[in-house]
Amino acid sequence: MPSRRALLAGLVATALPRPSWAEVGAPRWLACAQEPDRGHALFGLREDGTDAFRLPLPARGHAGAAHPRRAEAVVFARRPGRFALVIDCRDGRRLHHLAPPEGMQFNGHGAFDAAGDLLVTVEQRADDSEGFLGLWDARYRRLGQVPTAGLGPHEVLRLPGDVFAVANGGIATDPEDRTKLNLPEMAPSLAYLQDGVLRETVTLPADLHQASIRHLACQGGTLAMALQWEGPADRLVPLLALHRRGEPPRLASAPAPEQALMQGYAGSVAISGDEVAITSPRGGRMHRFAPDGAFLGATLRADICGLAPCPGGFLTTDGLGGVLRIRDGVAQPLALAPRAWDNHLVTL
Amino acid sequence: MRLVLACCLWASPALADTDALLDRLILPGVAGFAQAAQALDDAAADACQPATLSPSWNTTFDAWLEIAHLRIGPQEQAALTIAFWPDERGSGRRSLARMIAEQDPMGVHPDEIAGISAAARGIFALETLLFDPAFNRYDSDSYTCSLVATLAGDLARQARDLATDWTTFAEALRHPGAAGNAQFLSSAEVQRALFTQLHGGIEFIADQRLGRPLGDGRGRPLRAESWRSGRSLRNVTLSVQAVGRMAEALADAPVPRLQAAVATALYFSGSIADPGFQDVDTPQGHLRLESLQGRVRAINTVLTEEIGEAMGLAPGFNSLDGD
Numbered sequence: 209m210p211s212r213r214a215l216l217a218g219l220v221a222t223a224l225p226r227p228s229w230a231e232v233g234a235p236r237w238l239a240c241a242q243e244p245d246r247g248h249a250l251f252g253l254r255e256d257g258t259d260a261f262r263l264p265l266p267a268r269g270h271a272g273a274a275h276p277r278r279a280e281a282v283v284f285a286r287r288p289g290r291f292a293l294v295i296d297c298r299d300g301r302r303l304h305h306l307a308p309p310e311g312m313q314f315n316g317h318g319a320f321d322a323a324g325d326l327l328v329t330v331e332q333r334a335d336d337s338e339g340f341l342g343l344w345d346a347r348y349r350r351l352g353q354v355p356t357a358g359l360g361p362h363e364v365l366r367l368p369g370d371v372f373a374v375a376n377g378g379i380a381t382d383p384e385d386r387t388k389l390n391l392p393e394m395a396p397s398l399a400y401l402q403d404g405v406l407r408e409t410v411t412l413p414a415d416l417h418q419a420s421i422r423h424l425a426c427q428g429g430t431l432a433m434a435l436q437w438e439g440p441a442d443r444l445v446p447l448l449a450l451h452r453r454g455e456p457p458r459l460a461s462a463p464a465p466e467q468a469l470m471q472g473y474a475g476s477v478a479i480s481g482d483e484v485a486i487t488s489p490r491g492g493r494m495h496r497f498a499p500d501g502a503f504l505g506a507t508l509r510a511d512i513c514g515l516a517p518c519p520g521g522f523l524t525t526d527g528l529g530g531v532l533r534i535r536d537g538v539a540q541p542l543a544l545a546p547r548a549w550d551n552h553l554v555t556l
Numbered sequence: 557m558r559l560v561l562a563c564c565l566w567a568s569p570a571l572a573d574t575d576a577l578l579d580r581l582i583l584p585g586v587a588g589f590a591q592a593a594q595a596l597d598d599a600a601a602d603a604c605q606p607a608t609l610s611p612s613w614n615t616t617f618d619a620w621l622e623i624a625h626l627r628i629g630p631q632e633q634a635a636l637t638i639a640f641w642p643d644e645r646g647s648g649r650r651s652l653a654r655m656i657a658e659q660d661p662m663g664v665h666p667d668e669i670a671g672i673s674a675a676a677r678g679i680f681a682l683e684t685l686l687f688d689p690a691f692n693r694y695d696s697d698s699y700t701c702s703l704v705a706t707l708a709g710d711l712a713r714q715a716r717d718l719a720t721d722w723t724t725f726a727e728a729l730r731h732p733g734a735a736g737n738a739q740f741l742s743s744a745e746v747q748r749a750l751f752t753q754l755h756g757g758i759e760f761i762a763d764q765r766l767g768r769p770l771g772d773g774r775g776r777p778l779r780a781e782s783w784r785s786g787r788s789l790r791n792v793t794l795s796v797q798a799v800g801r802m803a804e805a806l807a808d809a810p811v812p813r814l815q816a817a818v819a820t821a822l823y824f825s826g827s828i829a830d831p832g833f834q835d836v837d838t839p840q841g842h843l844r845l846e847s848l849q850g851r852v853r854a855i856n857t858v859l860t861e862e863i864g865e866a867m868g869l870a871p872g873f874n875s876l877d878g879d
Contacts, residue, residue, distance in 0.1 A: 270879075316879065422879075436878070442644040465633045465674065475879060489875040508739045510749060511875050527875070528745055532738055539738030551879045 227279045229556055232297045233260030237516055238271040238281050239525055240550040250283055250295060253553070255518065257531040257542025263300030269293075271554045273318040273327065281554070282306070282318050282327065287386060289314025292329065294348055304348040311335065312342070312353075313383070317363040321370045326351075328372055330361045334383035339376050341401065354404040358397045359390070365424040365431075367400075371407070373431055374399045375421040379438065391438050396421040398433060398451060410451055412459075419445055423552075427479035427517075429453065430499065434486050437472035447474040448486050448497060460484070460501035469493060469506075475551055480517030485534075487524060489513040489551075494524060496537055505537040516553040525549035572747040572867055573808035578726050581802050585623040586631075586722045590715040592619035597712035604694075604701040606686040609708075610785070613686055616711070617679055617787065621794040625757025625802075628749055629728070630721030637670075638678045638714055641781055642764060648675030649684055652691065656700055664702040669710045678714070680782075682707055687784040748869050750806055755864070757799045758856045765792050766849040775836035775845075783832040793825050796852060807863045817858040821851040 229235060235252025242248055248268050252260035269283040272292065279297040292314055294304035308314055308331050318329040329342040331353065339361035343351040358376025365373045378396030380389045395417055398410040412419055418439035425432045433449040446461040447470055461467050471490035478485050483504065484497045489511045496504040509532060514525030521535035523542075531543040596612040603609070620639060627635055640648060651673050655663040662668040669677070685691045685704050694700035729750070732740035740746045765788070769780035780788040800818035804811055827844050835841030 440644070442642075465636045468636060469632055473878070492875075510739075510745065528741070528748075530738075530741055538736075541733075541738050541741050544741045551877075 227296070227298050228277060229274075229279050229297075232279045235260035235297075236518075236556055237523065238274055238297075238554040238556065239514055239552070240265065240269045240271045240283065241545075241547040242268065242550070243547050249547075250281060250297075250300075252297060253523075253531065257523070257533070259545075261297060263295060263297065265293075265295075268550070270316045270550060271552060272316060272329075273320055274554050274556050276320055276322060276324040278324065282329075284314050284316045284318065284329075287313075287316065288334075288383065289316060289331075292318070306344065306348060308342060309350070309353075312340065314342075315360070315362055319364045319366045319372065321366060322368075326370075328364055330356075330364045330374065332360055332381075337380035337389075339374065341372065341374065341404075343404075354401065355406075356401070357399050357406050357409055358395070360420075362420075362422040363424045365426055367426055367431070369402070371400055371402045373424055373426065374401065375424050375433060377420040377422050377436075378417070379420055388438070391418060394418055394420065394438065398424075398431070398457075400453070408453060410457055412449060412457060416445060416459075419447075421449070423475070423477050425477045425479045425484070430479065430484075432477045432479055432484050432486075433457070434474035434477035436474060441472065444468055445472065447472070447488070448477065448484065448495070448501075450484065450499070450501060458501050460497045460503070462495055462503045462506065466495075466503075466506055470495065475513040476515035476553075478515045478517050478522055480522050481520070483521070485515060485522050487512045487515045489527065494522070494534065507534050507537050507539050509539060511548075513551045514549050514553040516555045523553065525553060572743075572750070572806050574729055574743070574746055574750065574806075576808065577750060577802055577805040578729065581805055582623065582626065583722060583726060585619075585798075586715075586719045589616070589619040589623060590712075590719040592616040593708075593712040593715035597708045600705040600708035604696060604704045606692045609704070610686055613679075613682055614785070614787065617782070617785075617791075618794060620679060621791060622798045624795060625760065625799055626753050627756065628753055629725035630718055634714060634718045634721075637674045638711065638718070639680060640675045640678055641680050642768060642779070643675050643680065647673065648681055649688070651676035652681060652684055652703075655703065656691075659699045664699065664706050666706055666709055669706050677707060678711055682711065683782060683785050744868065747806070747867050750802075751859075751864055751867060751869055754799050754803050754806070755856055755859055757795065758852060758859065761792055761795055761799075762849050762852045762856070765795070766845060766852065769833045769836045770842065770845055770849060771836075775838070775842045777832075777834045777836050780833040780836070783834060786832040788833045789825060789828050789831040792848070792852070793822060796821050796825075796855065800855070803859060803863060807866075809866075811862050813858045813862045814855070817851075817855045821848065821855055824848045824851045 236255045237253040239251050248265040250263045254260050268286045272284040273282040281295045284292045292306040293302050296303050312331045315330040325346045327344040331340045331342045337359045339356035339358050340353040342353050356374045360377040360379040362375045362377045376397045378394040400408040419435040421433045423434040429452050431451045435447045437445050444467050446459040448460040449457045451457045469491045470488040473488050473490045474486040475489050476487045487494045492510045494507045511527030512524050516523050524532045527548040529545040529547050532539045592615050596616045599612045728737050729746050732742050732746050765781050836845050
C-alpha cells in the first residue's frame with residue numbers, strides 16, 4: 209500500500225522532497241554483497257569504510273546506478289538480466305520493478321542523467337546481442353530505447369553535459385546459456401551518445417579486437433576503459449585504454465611479468481587525482497597508472513574487484529570482505545566484514 | 557562443489573599450521589633450490605658440455621619441483637622466468653636459436669641476460685640447450701657454451717633472490733593484519749591463500765603436465781613437459797609428493813584420505829611405460845596417462861573435502877564469476 213506521500217511523489221515526480229542520501233547515513237558508495245548465509249544485500253558505505261545501511265536483496269545483484277539526489281538505487285539482477293529493482297535506501301522498500309521489453313535483457317549497468325530525470329539501462333537484444341540504452345523517465349516509465357552501435361554493451365557512464373559513454377563489449381552471447389558466440393570476429397567499441405544520438409565511436413587497434421571493452425571511468429576529459437582479453441591466453445595485451453574525445457585511444461600496460469599476472473582480466477576501473485587504476489580479481493592485484501599510461505605499481509589483494517576514487521587514492525572491496533583505502537599504492541584496511549563484496553562500487 | 561564450499565565461507569576455521577608449512581617445507585624448499593642452482597652454476601663455470609651438466613640440471617629441476625606449485629609472494633613473478641612452461645608457440649626455442657645465430661651479446665653477458673625474454677631463460681631454456689639435438693652439439697669454446705654458463709648463472713641468481721624474498725614474505729604470512737600488511741588481514745586469509753596454492757598445484761599437474769600431452773582425445777607427445785630430457789613423469793610424481801607433504805603440514809591434523817589419494821596416484825604412475833610420455837599417441841599409452849590424470853584429479857577432491865572445507869574455505873567470489 210503506497211503511502212500518501214509516495215503517491216503524491218509519483219504524481220509530481222521531482223517537485224516534492226524525497227529522502228536524500230544524507231538521510232540514510234550519508235554513504236559515499238553503494239555495493240552489493242553476499243553474506244554468510246548466502247543471502248544478498250545492498251550496502252551503503254561511508255567514506256571511512258563503515259556501513260551506512262544494509263538492505264536485504266532477493267537475489268544476487270549488481271549495484272547498477274544511484275539517483276543523483278534521492279536515496280534511490282537501481283539494482284540489477286545477475287545475468288541474464290530479466291529485471292531491475294529500484295530500492296528506497298531508507299528501508300529497502302522496492303519502489304519499482306523494472307523489466308526490459310520482450311526480447312531484451314539488462315546487462316547489469318545503468319546511469320541517471322545529471323538532474324535525475326532520466327534513467328538509462330544497458331540492454332542487449334536477446335536474439336542478436338545488439339546493444340541499446342533503455343530510457344526511463346523520472347517515474348521509471350519506459351520511454352524507449354536507442355542503439356549503442358555495438359554488440360554486448362556492458363557499462364554506461366554519464367559524462368558532463370549528459371553525454372553517455374557506453375562500452376560495447378563486442379561479444380555476442382547465446383540468450384539462454386550466455387555462451388560466447390563470436391570471439392574470432394568480435395569488434396568491441398566505445399560509443400559516446402548525446403540526446404540519443406551517436407556522437408563518436410572509438411575502437412582499439414585491430415590486433416586487439418578480442419579485448420572486450422567492459423568497464424569505464426571518467427575524470428576531466430579522460431575516459432578510462434577496462435578490458436578483458438578473449439584471445440589466446442599466452443598473448444600479453446594491455447588491459448587499460450585511455451581516451452580523450454577526438455583522439456585515438458592510448459593503451460597502458462605493466463611490464464611483461466607483472467602484466468601476465470593480471471590474467472588478461474580487468475574487472476573495474478577508476479580515476480583518482482592523477483592516477484588511473486584497474487583491478488583483477490583473477491590476478492589478485494590492482495594496477496596503478498599515470499595519466500600518460502606509465503605504470504606506477506601493483507597492490508596485491510586476493511579477489512579484489514570493487515574500485516572507486518576516494519580522497520587521496522582509491523577505495524577497494526574484495527570477495528574476502530575487505531574494504532581497503534589505497535594511497536600511493538599502499539593499502540590500509542578500513543574494514544573486514546563477513547561478506548563477499550560484489551564486483552563494483554557505485555560512487556554517489 | 558562450488559556451492560558446498562560457499563556455504564561454509566565464514567564457518568569458524570580449523571587451525572592450520574602456517575608456521576609448520578613455512579619452517580618445515582617452504583623455506584627449506586626455496587633454500588634447497590637456491591643451493592642446487594648454485595651447484596649447477598658452479599659446474600657450468602667449469603664445463604658447459606651437456607654430458608657434464610645434465611646431472612646438476614636434473615638435481616636443480618628436482619629441487620624446483622619441491623616448491624614449483626607455489627605461485628604466491630615473490631614466486632608469483634619469479635616462476636615465469638625460472639620455469640617458463642607451457643611455451644605454447646615455442647618462443648623460447650626460437651629466441652635461443654636467434655641469439656645463437658646472431659651471437660647476441662646479451663646472451664653471454666651476466667648483467668644483461670635478465671633482459672632477454674622469459675621463455676629464453678631458466679630451467680626450460682637450459683633443457684633446450686642441453687637436451688635438444690638441434691642445440692646440444694656445441695664446442696667448449698662456442699657461443700652456446702657461454703650462453704649455457706650465463707643462463708646457469710642467471711638461474712642461480714634468481715634462485716638466490718627468491719630465497720631472500722621468501723624470508724620477507726614469510727613474515728607477511730605469519731603476521732596477518734599487522735601494520736602495513738593489507739594483503740592478508742586475518743589468519744583465515746593466509747590459510748586460504750596457502751590452500752589455493754596446493755589446489756592450484758594439483759590442477760596444474762592434471763590440466764597441464766598430463767592434460768597437454770593427452771590432448772583432445774588424440775595424444776600429443778611433443779606437448780609433454782620436459783620430454784626431451786625424459787623426465788615428464790618424474791615431474792608429475794615429485795610434484796604430487798611435494799604438494800601432498802605441504803597439505804599434511806598445513807592441515808595440522810591427520811589427513812588419511814589425502815595420504816591415500818596421493819599414494820594411489822603414485823601407484824598409477826608406476827604403470828606409465830615411457831617416462832617422457834612419448835607413447836601417449838598409442839591407445840595403451842593414452843589410456844594409462846588418462847587413468848593417472850583421473851587419480852591426480854581425485855587428490856584435489858579430497859584436498860577440498862578433507863582440508864579446505866575443514867578450514868571453512870571457499871573459492872573466490874569475483875574471480876570465478878566474470879562480469
